[in-house]
Amino acid sequence: MNCARHGWTLLGVLSLSFAPLLPMTATAEEMAQASKGPIEEVIVTARYREETAQETPIAITAFNQAMLEDITAQDLRDVGSQSPNVRIQANTFAPNSSTIHIRGMGSLTIESTNELRNGVSINQVYISRPVATLVDFFDVDTVEVLRGPQGTTFGKNSLSGAVRVNTIMPDGTVDYNAELTAGNYGRMDFRGGIQFPILNDTLSARVAVLAQNYDGHYKNRLGGRLNGEDVDTIRGTLRWEPTDSFDATLIYGWLKERSEAPGGDDQADPGMLIFAFFPSYTGEPDDGAFTVGRDALDFYNTDQDSLTGIINWDIGRFTLTSVTGWIKTDDFAAADFDQTELPFFPTFREQNHDQTSQELRLQSDFGDMGGFLGNLDMVLGLFYFEQEHEIVQTFPTLNNSADYAHQKNKSKAVFGQGIYALTEDLNLILGVRYTDESKDFERNPGEGIPTPIDYLDPSTRPSIGYMAATDMTVNGDLDSNRTTWKVGGDYHFTDSIMGYLTYSTGYKAGEFGARAGSNITVGPTDDETSEAWELGVKSEWMDGRLRANVSAFYTKYKGLAFEVFFPSEDNPTGQETASQNIGKATIPGIEFEVTWVPIDGLTLDGTLGLMDPEYDEFCADLDGPAEYATVPTSDCGGAVQEVITTAGIRYLVDEDHTDLKLSRAPKTQAYLAAKYEWFTDIGGFFVRAATNYESSYFSDGALNHPKGKTGDFWLVDASAGWTSKNEKWRLQAWCKNCFDKTYTNGLTPTANYFIQHFYGYPQLYGLTLSFRQ
Numbered sequence: 001m002n003c004a005r006h007g008w009t010l011l012g013v014l015s016l017s018f019a020p021l022l023p024m025t026a027t028a029e030e031m032a033q034a035s036k037g038p039i040e041e042v043i044v045t046a047r048y049r050e051e052t053a054q055e056t057p058i059a060i061t062a063f064n065q066a067m068l069e070d071i072t073a074q075d076l077r078d079v080g081s082q083s084p085n086v087r088i089q090a091n092t093f094a095p096n097s098s099t100i101h102i103r104g105m106g107s108l109t110i111e112s113t114n115e116l117r118n119g120v121s122i123n124q125v126y127i128s129r130p131v132a133t134l135v136d137f138f139d140v141d142t143v144e145v146l147r148g149p150q151g152t153t154f155g156k157n158s159l160s161g162a163v164r165v166n167t168i169m170p171d172g173t174v175d176y177n178a179e180l181t182a183g184n185y186g187r188m189d190f191r192g193g194i195q196f197p198i199l200n201d202t203l204s205a206r207v208a209v210l211a212q213n214y215d216g217h218y219k220n221r222l223g224g225r226l227n228g229e230d231v232d233t234i235r236g237t238l239r240w241e242p243t244d245s246f247d248a249t250l251i252y253g254w255l256k257e258r259s260e261a262p263g264g265d266d267q268a269d270p271g272m273l274i275f276a277f278f279p280s281y282t283g284e285p286d287d288g289a290f291t292v293g294r295d296a297l298d299f300y301n302t303d304q305d306s307l308t309g310i311i312n313w314d315i316g317r318f319t320l321t322s323v324t325g326w327i328k329t330d331d332f333a334a335a336d337f338d339q340t341e342l343p344f345f346p347t348f349r350e351q352n353h354d355q356t357s358q359e360l361r362l363q364s365d366f367g368d369m370g371g372f373l374g375n376l377d378m379v380l381g382l383f384y385f386e387q388e389h390e391i392v393q394t395f396p397t398l399n400n401s402a403d404y405a406h407q408k409n410k411s412k413a414v415f416g417q418g419i420y421a422l423t424e425d426l427n428l429i430l431g432v433r434y435t436d437e438s439k440d441f442e443r444n445p446g447e448g449i450p451t452p453i454d455y456l457d458p459s460t461r462p463s464i465g466y467m468a469a470t471d472m473t474v475n476g477d478l479d480s481n482r483t484t485w486k487v488g489g490d491y492h493f494t495d496s497i498m499g500y501l502t503y504s505t506g507y508k509a510g511e512f513g514a515r516a517g518s519n520i521t522v523g524p525t526d527d528e529t530s531e532a533w534e535l536g537v538k539s540e541w542m543d544g545r546l547r548a549n550v551s552a553f554y555t556k557y558k559g560l561a562f563e564v565f566f567p568s569e570d571n572p573t574g575q576e577t578a579s580q581n582i583g584k585a586t587i588p589g590i591e592f593e594v595t596w597v598p599i600d601g602l603t604l605d606g607t608l609g610l611m612d613p614e615y616d617e618f619c620a621d622l623d624g625p626a627e628y629a630t631v632p633t634s635d636c637g638g639a640v641q642e643v644i645t646t647a648g649i650r651y652l653v654d655e656d657h658t659d660l661k662l663s664r665a666p667k668t669q670a671y672l673a674a675k676y677e678w679f680t681d682i683g684g685f686f687v688r689a690a691t692n693y694e695s696s697y698f699s700d701g702a703l704n705h706p707k708g709k710t711g712d713f714w715l716v717d718a719s720a721g722w723t724s725k726n727e728k729w730r731l732q733a734w735c736k737n738c739f740d741k742t743y744t745n746g747l748t749p750t751a752n753y754f755i756q757h758f759y760g761y762p763q764l765y766g767l768t769l770s771f772r773q
Helices: 003-018 022-031 065-070 273-277 464-468
Strands: 060-063 086-090 098-102 118-122 125-127 140-147 161-167 175-183 187-199 203-214 218-220 229-243 246-259 299-315 318-336 346-364 376-395 401-421 426-448 474-492 497-508 528-541 546-567 575-599 602-611 614-620 640-645 648-653 668-680 683-694 713-723 729-736 744-750 754-759 764-772
Touching: 065 140, 098 118, 098 161, 125 318, 376 464, 401 464, 546 614, 546 640, 546 648
Parallel strands: 118 161
Antiparallel strands: 060 140, 086 098, 118 125, 140 161, 175 187, 175 764, 187 203, 203 229, 229 246, 246 299, 299 318, 318 346, 346 376, 376 401, 401 426, 426 474, 474 497, 497 528, 528 546, 546 575, 575 602, 575 614, 602 668, 640 648, 668 683, 683 713, 713 729, 729 764, 744 754
8 A cells, every 4th residue: 555645545534524523613612611511621731831631732642640540540551552543561571661652653672772762751851761661650640642753842852752741749738648459469559648838838748659569470380470560669749939930849759679570481483592402392381371481580670769850930021940850770680581491591681770861941921912922932942961871781501691781872952842823713833953962882792701600699690890891892972963843833713623733853863782792783873763744633512521632644754773684704693683774664644532421420432543554665684694595686675795604605685574564553543431420428439441452463573473463352441439428538449451361462582592472461450449638
């Protein structure tokens, strides 16, 4: 199918969907008053100003505290299914790291040398690397899921979307809440918070805690359970408001996690090296999705401290905002990476990550002025970001070796956004951001350790300090700059119908190969870039009882980086694997979001996301060295390279792979939910059921391995509960994946060694009791 033609077809469908709305303008204006309707509004700050999500000309799905409570939201995964064309999962290796795909584009990486294609921020501080991005929802005020490139004002640039999380701020009153959840597989969680004034009406504080415990749903054939969670988190917030024109907020966060990596089976293909190393191995037994074999240690320890400082100062016609962020994360993981009982590929991974960011914004306040300035809302800003990361990965059974990588990077940006009201109903939008990025990378790709490393004793591993003192034979540096844009407009047909059209660009900065074995493969890659057109309508009807939003988009991606094969004389296989910018893709799509309150007490929600993702260019060798009877040729004009391997002369041949499907990009995603609540003399009762569907897709990255194909099924969640008459007590019974569907969550082919196969969560259920004063 011609992707461009299909994109414009979708835009045409969207235009037709608008047609029945426009002739009804007068009636709709009389009927609908959004702010007075029964559908709750969510205040968002995606454009650096407070406005409702319905007023914001952006494809955004927003959640407030009540909505998160309704769906028993525990972390970011619980908001992904309700946002059209959005997928959020835990990384299959790192349980506290997220894998976010928005409008068909995302990343599966766990390496801190890699940039995120979809950014995550907490309280306006951008989280720069995958670790700890699966944000736990405790004491959260709002969550905003933004679809489309966020290249002009959002933290650092995001290629295809972003997620913003805002926590609850103290307001000078006395308030406290507590929540206890008990569920199957040993689930026992506690969430609580308390806020109180300290100094008259000017200084107040809030303290929130989370204690999360889960035994895990995987059974180890060698004894015990796997995939457990043990997370303790504290967040303290101080807010100072000495005058009406000045406020300052300081937020400290502390996290300690002692969890386990997700369980999985080895499903190696015939001919993979695991069979060569262990000739008697015939594969993992077929004894169910959640029974696995692990002979090595398996844990994931994370310690994190963070500080956020936010200052707002009204100075005449402007408000000056400063956002300062600091995050320090120490990670230590042990993994039975081969997913078998064999002593083949146990690893230790230890890494340290520090980031500091500073953002300054000057926002206009010309609301009481006439003329040009009175119609202008303007934000100007500066952004500075600094990050340092180092990692040691140890391989006790692979030549008793370890490798090391160290990276420093800085990002500086200047940005601005203007919203100008041409008329009372028509606004123009212009945003621009200039970014200068630099990175320095060094690596020791492998060092034999003179003392034995015991894969059952972490104390025998080499330290970061030891490896940092070894020779760095792989080095690289990056210096780049880029300008991203956003231009568009929105028009209010009535008080309850708004349409918008935008063009925006985004990018993901180039990066180094975290596992590079030589200066040939270290990189850096070039920037990945995106261009997106979006046309949308947001509307409300029936005196605010029906909300219907629709958006169509057409996005082009260039320079997509994928793992491909390079020749290497130093490697006995004749090749190395590294990233290269060899992909272009076009993704058109359309999204619908509907909320309807047909009668008092009954709320119906539905979303539908449709996409047609296709590669425009993909010329690479994805199979590695192969034997040919004669010298081969490339069918896409790529390279043909002779390599010498231990088995003889082989060839790396670039081939056309535009027929492959983009990873984790289902063409159809649907979500349906119904909630009914009623009130009695002993309080209010509610029941809620929700189901989500994704058409088939590949979960393994670029290769489209048959074992990684999943999707084309429905998952069902449900809850029911009671709220006291004074709304202080709430008791909620819930289940997720209520019908216990077994499905593939991810597939990770590891070079030519083995294949790791992971499954989604089984049926989970529990009871939540909460109190709020």
